[in-house]
Amino acid sequence: LDQEAMDQIQGRLDSLTKPQGSLGQLEHIAKQLGGIQRTSKPIIQKKAVLTMAGDHGVVEEGVSAFPQEVTPQMAYNIMNGGAAINVLARQANAEVFLTDVGIAFPIEGQLIQKRVANGTKNMTKGPAMSRYEALQALLAGASVAEEKIREGYNLFATGELGIGNTTPSSAIVALLTNSPIEEVVGRGTGIDDEGIIRKRRAIEKAIEVNQPDTSDALDVLSKVGGLEIAAIAGSILQAAASHVPIVIDGFISTAGALIAAKLAPQSIAYMIPSHGSMEIGHRKALAGLGLDPVLNLNMRLGEGTGAALTFYFVEAALRIIEEMATFADAGVSEKSS
Amino acid sequence: LDQEAMDQIQGRLDSLTKPQGSLGQLEHIAKQLGGIQRTSKPIIQKKAVLTMAGDHGVVEEGVSAFPQEVTPQMAYNIMNGGAAINVLARQANAEVFLTDVGIAFPIEGQLIQKRVANGTKNMTKGPAMSRYEALQALLAGASVAEEKIREGYNLFATGELGIGNTTPSSAIVALLTNSPIEEVVGRGTGIDDEGIIRKRRAIEKAIEVNQPDTSDALDVLSKVGGLEIAAIAGSILQAAASHVPIVIDGFISTAGALIAAKLAPQSIAYMIPSHGSMEIGHRKALAGLGLDPVLNLNMRLGEGTGAALTFYFVEAALRIIEEMATFADAGVSEKSS
Numbered sequence: 198l199d200q201e202a203m204d205q206i207q208g209r210l211d212s213l214t215k216p217q218g219s220l221g222q223l224e225h226i227a228k229q230l231g232g233i234q235r236t237s238k239p240i241i242q243k244k245a246v247l248t249m250a251g252d253h254g255v256v257e258e259g260v261s262a263f264p265q266e267v268t269p270q271m272a273y274n275i276m277n278g279g280a281a282i283n284v285l286a287r288q289a290n291a292e293v294f295l296t297d298v299g300i301a302f303p304i305e306g307q308l309i310q311k312r313v314a315n316g317t318k319n320m321t322k323g324p325a326m327s328r329y330e331a332l333q334a335l336l337a338g339a340s341v342a343e344e345k346i347r348e349g350y351n352l353f354a355t356g357e358l359g360i361g362n363t364t365p366s367s368a369i370v371a372l373l374t375n376s377p378i379e380e381v382v383g384r385g386t387g388i389d390d391e392g393i394i395r396k397r398r399a400i401e402k403a404i405e406v407n408q409p410d411t412s413d414a415l416d417v418l419s420k421v422g423g424l425e426i427a428a429i430a431g432s433i434l435q436a437a438a439s440h441v442p443i444v445i446d447g448f449i450s451t452a453g454a455l456i457a458a459k460l461a462p463q464s465i466a467y468m469i470p471s472h473g474s475m476e477i478g479h480r481k482a483l484a485g486l487g488l489d490p491v492l493n494l495n496m497r498l499g500e501g502t503g504a505a506l507t508f509y510f511v512e513a514a515l516r517i518i519e520e521m522a523t524f525a526d527a528g529v530s531e532k533s534s
Numbered sequence: 535l536d537q538e539a540m541d542q543i544q545g546r547l548d549s550l551t552k553p554q555g556s557l558g559q560l561e562h563i564a565k566q567l568g569g570i571q572r573t574s575k576p577i578i579q580k581k582a583v584l585t586m587a588g589d590h591g592v593v594e595e596g597v598s599a600f601p602q603e604v605t606p607q608m609a610y611n612i613m614n615g616g617a618a619i620n621v622l623a624r625q626a627n628a629e630v631f632l633t634d635v636g637i638a639f640p641i642e643g644q645l646i647q648k649r650v651a652n653g654t655k656n657m658t659k660g661p662a663m664s665r666y667e668a669l670q671a672l673l674a675g676a677s678v679a680e681e682k683i684r685e686g687y688n689l690f691a692t693g694e695l696g697i698g699n700t701t702p703s704s705a706i707v708a709l710l711t712n713s714p715i716e717e718v719v720g721r722g723t724g725i726d727d728e729g730i731i732r733k734r735r736a737i738e739k740a741i742e743v744n745q746p747d748t749s750d751a752l753d754v755l756s757k758v759g760g761l762e763i764a765a766i767a768g769s770i771l772q773a774a775a776s777h778v779p780i781v782i783d784g785f786i787s788t789a790g791a792l793i794a795a796k797l798a799p800q801s802i803a804y805m806i807p808s809h810g811s812m813e814i815g816h817r818k819a820l821a822g823l824g825l826d827p828v829l830n831l832n833m834r835l836g837e838g839t840g841a842a843l844t845f846y847f848v849e850a851a852l853r854i855i856e857e858m859a860t861f862a863d864a865g866v867s868e869k870s871s
Contacts, residue, residue, distance in 0.1 A: 214611050215618050216599070216723040220833030220839075221812065262553070262869045272864040274551050279859025281552050288853055290847075386553040387869060473830075475558065480861070493810075493830050495558030502557075509625075509846045516622070516625055522616025529607040532599050532724060 198232030198466050205237035212523040222528070224489050226469060226514040233442050233467055234351075239515060244291035244318040244508050245253070245350040246282060246501040247432050250308075250425035251334075251362035252301035252316030254325065258399040260364045262387040265316075268360045272297065274307045275500070282356060289508040291354070293501070296341050298334050299424035300359075311337035313424050317365070324420040325365060331419035331427050338431030346439050352511060353436050353506065354471075355450040356501020357425045360386075363476060366452035368400045368421035370478045372411045373455045374485040381478030381496055383448070383497075414459035422456070424426035429453030430460070430500040437464035444469045444511070446504035447497065448476035451483055458486055467508045469511065472496055472503035535569030535803050539652035542574035549860040553869070557827050562845035563806060563851040570779050570804055571688075576852060581628035581845055582617060582687040583674045583838040584678055584769050585612065587645075588671075589638035589653030591662065595736040597701045599697035599724040600654075606641045610633070612695070612837070613643045619693060619837035626845040627640045628691070630838070633678050635671050636761035637696075648674035650761050654702070657740040661757040662702065668764050675768030683776050689848060690773050690780040691808075691839060692787040693838020694762045697723075703789035705758035709748045710792045711822040718815030720785070721834075737740035751796035757792070766790030767797070776841045781806045781848070783841035784834065786811035788820055795823055806848065809833055809840030 206228045211217050218224060230239035256265050274280045275295050278287075286293045296309040303318040313333045317325035326334070342353065342517050363385035370381045382397050400421070405418035419429055430453045436443040437457075445468050454524045457464045465486055472492035473480055481492060491510060496503055524531050543565045547552050555561060579764045587609050595600050606745035607747040611617045612632050615624075624629045633646040640651040654662035663671070679690065679771035698866070707718045719734050744757035755764055765795035767790045774794075782791045784803050794801045802823055810817055820827060828847060833840055861868050 213618075214608065214616060215835050219723070219812075219833060219835040220618065222829060223833070245666050256580060264867055267867050270864065271551065272694070274864040277859070277864065278858075279864050281550075281557065281854060281858055284853050284857045285850060288850055289855070305643060310723070373781055386556070416746070421717055475556075489830070491830055493828055494560060496556060497558070498556040499554050506847070511845070513622060513625055513843060518620060520616075520621045520624070521618055522611055522614070527607065527611040527616050529611055529615065530601055530604050 199235040202231040202235050202237050203228045206231040208275055209518050210304050213521040214527050214529045216526055221509060223514040223517055226511055230442060233440055235462055238354060241352050241512060241515060243350045244289060244352045245345050246293045246354040246356050246505050248282060248289055248293055248295045248356035248358055248501050249298050249338060249425035249428035250295060250298040250358040252359055253423055254317050254319035255399055256361040257319050258321055258395055259392060260396040260399050261361045261385060261386060263360050265301060265360050268358060271358055272304055273301060276308060280500060281498055281502050282505060285505040286504050289505050291508055296428060298337050298428040306316060306470050309341055312401055313337060318425055321399050321406060322419050323492050324407055326419050327421055328415055328419045331415055334424040335431035338428030339435035342435035343433040346441055351441050353441060353442060354504030355429050355432060356500045356504060357429060357449045357499055359423060359425050360448050362423050364396055364399060365421055365423040365426060367478055368451045369452040369455060370416055370482045372409055372417050372442060374481055375461060376481050379483055383476040383478060393460050414456045426453045430456040433457040437467040442467055442469055444460060444471050444504040444507045445473055447474040447499055447503050449480040449499055451452035451479060455482060455485055461490060471507035486507050520531050536572040536709060536725050539568040539572050539574050540565045543855060546855050550858040551864050551866045552708040553859055554757035557854060559826060560851040560854055564850055564855050567779060569840050570777050578689045578849060579686045581626060581767055582682050583623050583628055583630045583691040583842050585632045585695055585838050586635050586675060586758035586762035586765035587621060587632060587681055587695040588636040589696055590593040590702060590760055591654050591656035592658060592701050592736055593698040594656050594839035595658055595732055597733040597736050598698045598722060600626040600697050602638060602697045605695060608695055609637060610699040611640055613645060617837060618835055619842060622842040626842050628842060633765060634805040635765040650674060652728055654760055657758050658736050658743060661744055662759055663756050664854050665752055665756045668752055673767035675765030676772035677786060679772035688777060688778050691838045691841030692766050692780060692783050693841060694766060694786045694836055696762050697758060699760050699786050701733055701736060702758055702760040702763060703786045704815055705740055706754055706789040707819045709754050710796060712820050713817055718813060718818055721811040739807050751793045755793050763790045770794040770801055771798055775809055779804055779806055781808050781841040781844045782809060783808055783838050784836055785816040786818060786836055792819060792822055801827045802828050810845035820829055
């Protein structure tokens, strides 16, 4: 990030009519945006939610509360504008771009086609996908981000859709944050106690069968990951490479962010945290990136919903540096001593 | 609150294409709004930030980082649209109404005149104000809220301005949540370590000298409170009485909310929490009301800034119940089992 731009914004923030630092995270975001855009006057042009969809062979193990057919059904719901992410993106004046990175069966409509496979394979029996497929899915995400940047979008939210995808996400978070499995396995869309036990066992078995090399993010991603998780990681890496900030949604998105950070630690500087999900492993995953969530809404929906809500704060941060009066302008006395 | 309206909204929420309860606090806010407005289709018409200003005799004890003249200076800054609350209210499409409940010297301009006194007296030497003045300031706040409700505003944010006002707020929070003083005294606008010691001593002395009766909120308010804190409590009580929701800002506002709750516990149901402030006693104060903040922005500015940012989530909650597709409409399969 551009330190000079950040210093200029810090100077501006400290001249505004408020106690120094009293706007907390809004001040941090303003500086981060300036550092990313390399200017003391960062601006947001167009905002996009990049929702990546993929299916998971591991659903055979009974790890989800919803049947796999819900992935394509919800993809149609998003295309028709009826999902939560559509509502929150409309409120934020942002657009949702749904990408099929590997739903189990091909679907048609207003979505970006980047199909790598008909979902992943059951990771308890072997790798979820080949290393080549993982790379393809990662590049698919990067390519979507690149295209949207070319179209003038300069603020992204990550998002995803895929029945079963908290299971590979838990596996990734356990491996990359070196956490016990039981501390990062939650209820996903709402599985019961027996389902949680099946989910933990599936992850344990997947790790045992595949022996992922935790020093190699692509090995982890291909063996116990997901196609949409790979695409999320790719979109983050492309955003960072193009100097575009990207708001990280919930648990699955943060698993993708951990993969991105492992491949290129510099990408963390381009990430903006959003909410702390109800999914128990999420805060651990965020801590692994050194990120602190700004929203505490007890959400656990995915799609990009928490990240889309966070756009509001990014815009608030920029309004503050643009519109607030300085101590000098307003004739307000500064701190004594 | 109207249970029938809340049940109808719960039914609607559970029919929408998302795992049940997965929108967390947004779902809670939607139900609360329906219960308050007594309809399954709550709407927001106009939004107002009610910023109450008052001065504090206790500043003589060296409890604030800024000189007292900053209260009127910041009042002019708000009237001129240059303060943080103006910027955030503009973003929220809300209006800021500044009320002078007792700035040390009268000021002129676009503000609501409800002056009760030239600031409070130094509470380390006797009561901050008389019981009658406390009641007058409380009724001033109620009257502002009532007038704005008559003008069609149906969502409020509390807010305040007053150099030195974290000191009486800490006293109120300590007394009404039965907390040790050192756990509820923070840095306010940015006082140093010696200032913190002076601040604690001032509060201890004020409590010792005045012996407030913690079973009597008006006694606490008049002896160790503030005029703008009384007005905040009054605005909350009027909002509740008129079935209008009110978003509670930071530490000082929450002290006002504790007074309101002590006078009429039913008013808590009309309060919407906003952010968890950096001021160390704030979470304790919120816990005293059973409220959990939705924003984690490390802010400590007041004026109504955290509450104004929270308007966005109230609107998001209403959009969700209005615009999302149901499982039936979208042809999405429900949870298995």
